[in-house]
Amino acid sequence: MRSPRFGxxxxxxxxxxxxxxxxxxxxxxxxxxxxxxxxxLLAERGYTVYGTSRNPATAPSIAGVxxxxxxxxxxxxxxxxxxxxxxxxxxxxxxxxSQSGPLEELPMAALExxxxxxxxxxxxxxxxxxxxxxxxxxxxxxMIGSMLGSFPLAFRSSYVATKAAIKGFATAARRELAPYGVxxxxxxxxxxxxxxxxxxxxxxxxxxxxxxxxxxxxxxxDANERGGIAPRxxxxxxxxxxxxxxxxxxxAIGSGAPAVFVLQRLLPRTVVTRLVARRHGL
Numbered sequence: 001m002r003s004p005r006f007g008x009x010x011x012x013x014x015x016x017x018x019x020x021x022x023x024x025x026x027x028x029x030x031x032x033x034x035x036x037x038x039x040x041l042l043a044e045r046g047y048t049v050y051g052t053s054r055n056p057a058t059a060p061s062i063a064g065v066x067x068x069x070x071x072x073x074x075x076x077x078x079x080x081x082x083x084x085x086x087x088x089x090x091x092x093x094x095x096x097x098s099q100s101g102p103l104e105e106l107p108m109a110a111l112e113x114x115x116x117x118x119x120x121x122x123x124x125x126x127x128x129x130x131x132x133x134x135x136x137x138x139x140x141x142x143m144i145g146s147m148l149g150s151f152p153l154a155f156r157s158s159y160v161a162t163k164a165a166i167k168g169f170a171t172a173a174r175r176e177l178a179p180y181g182v183x184x185x186x187x188x189x190x191x192x193x194x195x196x197x198x199x200x201x202x203x204x205x206x207x208x209x210x211x212x213x214x215x216x217x218x219x220x221x222d223a224n225e226r227g228g229i230a231p232r233x234x235x236x237x238x239x240x241x242x243x244x245x246x247x248x249x250x251x252a253i254g255s256g257a258p259a260v261f262v263l264q265r266l267l268p269r270t271v272v273t274r275l276v277a278r279r280h281g282l
Contacts, residue, residue, distance in 0.1 A: 024048040024088045025242075028070060028125070029095030031059040033194035034144060037235035038092055039065045045239065050085045052095060070095070072121030073113065082125065087132030090242055093122035093166070094144040100218065101203030102210040103157045110203055111158055118162035123169055130182065139182035140242045143170045147190040147255055150264070151276045155210070155217050163188075171249055183247040187238050190255020191228030213282060220280040229254045 025042045029035035030051025039051040043064030052070035053059040059067040068084050071077040072095055096118040099110065126141055133139025148156055149163030167186045174184055204214055237253045252258055264272050 022046070022048060023090060024050070024086075025090035025092065026050045026052070026085055026088045026125075026129070027065075027092040027094060028052045028072070028122070030062070030065065030067070034189065034192065034231045034234050034238075035092070035094040036060065036062060037231035038094065038238050041232070041235045041239050042090070042242075047090070050088070052081060072096075072117045072125075075124065078121060078124050079128065082128040087136075088129055089133070089136075089138060090140045090142075091126060091129050092142045092144065092238060092242075093126065095121075096144075096162070098200040099159050099203070100155050100200055100214075100221075101158065102155055102208065102214065105205045105208060105210070106158055106203050110201070114158050114162055115165070118159075119165045119169075122166055126169075126184075130177070133182045134177070134180040137181040139177070139180075140247065141170070141182070141184040142238055142241055143167065143184070143186045144238070145186045145188045147188045147252055147257065147260075149186075149188060150252070151260070151272065153217070153221075153276055153280060154282055155214050156221075167250070174249060183244075185241050185247040186250050187234070187241060188250065188252040188257070189234045190253065190257055191224040192231060192234055192254055193226060193228040194231055195225075216281040224255070224279070 025039075025047045027035050027039040027042070027049065028051075030039040031053040035051065039049050040062050043049045043062065049065045051059070051062065051065045051067050053067050054069065054071050056067035056069050068081055069077065070081040097114060099114050101110075122143065129141070130139070133141075143166045145167050146159070146163040148160045149167050152160045167188075170184045170186045177184055202218075204211065208214070234253055237251055241247045241251050252261060263275075267275075
């Protein structure tokens, strides 16, 4: 079966569709933001699309998308989701949580929960879909990371660590999977206007010595996100990666990408770190 190519047809409109050879895709966290935009675009392009939500009954109606339940904190839920959907050609690991707080004050329970949501859950779901992809000789796995995984920011250490972790898994596994026609890649969005700031979890102790700087960082972070690019643009980048014959190891979009990655290679690491901090008022 021919791999569908992003350039085979124009951006779909309400009047036209682009059939993608009946590939099946599973998009986690598809009830809002980037996940919803990816699920919608894949459905427009002819994929059979399953989107996940903790509660499918409250998920939005997206034409061509079937919602299934998934709680990444539960191994049982992850395995049940896979059993319900069955084997897929495309997996987009998008679901997760945004967390902030000074390293000194991050509760271990919160850290463990974040890693389960952002890393371990995604990896377990990936493990479940890979055997079928390998047997069929085709598969695409996309990890939705964050540019903070490449450009760390103070008071975001836990979130940065989870995004760096899933990129590490994806990058290391690429050589393992390539001989079987399976490509695994990471897409790192920068500032995206998804409203995620309103859902971010905060861990700041009462009377914390970090309060002033923390509040400054959050104020700038929220402002950057409000002025970020639309989720649809990120979805187009993700679908381009999925439909490439040879997906790259890393894609980035928003917040000056790819120019900032060029600067990262040219400038000393300490200078880049200071520039990231300054962008967030620190």
